[in-house]
Amino acid sequence: MTEHPDPSYPGCIEICGDGFNFGMVECDDGNLMNGDGCTSKCFREKGWECQGGSPYMPDTCRDVQSPTPKISLINKRNQVYISFDEEVILTEDLNQDPPKFTITVTGQQPFYKFDWEVPPYITAGEHLQSMLINLNFGMSLRGTEKLTLRFLSASTF
Ligand SMILES: [Ca+2]
Numbered sequence: 594m595t596e597h598p599d600p601s602y603p604g605c606i607e608i609c610g611d612g613f614n615f616g617m618v619e620c621d622d623g624n625l626m627n628g629d630g631c632t633s634k635c636f637r638e639k640g641w642e643c644q645g646g647s648p649y650m651p652d653t654c655r656d657v658q659s660p661t662p663k664i665s666l667i668n669k670r671n672q673v674y675i676s677f678d679e680e681v682i683l684t685e686d687l688n689q690d691p692p693k694f695t696i697t698v699t700g701q702q703p704f705y706k707f708d709w710e711v712p713p714y715i716t717a718g719e720h721l722q723s724m725l726i727n728l729n730f731g732m733s734l735r736g737t738e739k740l741t742l743r744f745l746s747a748s749t750f
């Protein structure tokens with residue numbers, strides 16, 4: 594392989610990570626690192642888009658999908674575990690005003706009075722796959738209540 598490969602040259606073969614995409618791989622961003630959209634095996638990563646790759650140019654990848662939070666568990670101490678489908682980096686402290694998300698609880702009561710708190714060790718800059726929110730209810734629950742959590746800004750992660 595030369596510095597300016599000629600795609601018609603028979604000696605040119607696809608090498609993953611060399612920064613040239615001959616169309617035999619999903620992407621080639623010129624490295625063998627994961628987590629930047631194109632894996633060490635030159636497969637496109639979930640939630641990323643790669644383009645621009647050619648026999649002369651590496652692919653450029655960008656993160657096109659924001660992580661999806663999922664409530665994975667509510668335990669007896671009214672702690673809510675939230676997990677994400679990919680690792681996220683928190684860009685702002687969740688306990689500071691203005692609120693970063695809303696929590697709604699629906700059930701047989703006309704309304705539910707509670708407050709919530711994110712453990713103080715979860716701060717901006719944190720890399721997370723999951724996190725925990727403490728809910729403090731001033732009443733007992735039946736266990737059939739439905740909890741909805743909505744992040745107000747897409748830039749929180
Ligand atoms: Ca290549």
Ligand SMILES: [Ca+2]
Pocket residue numbers: 622624625626627628629630631632633
């Ligand atoms: Ca890569």
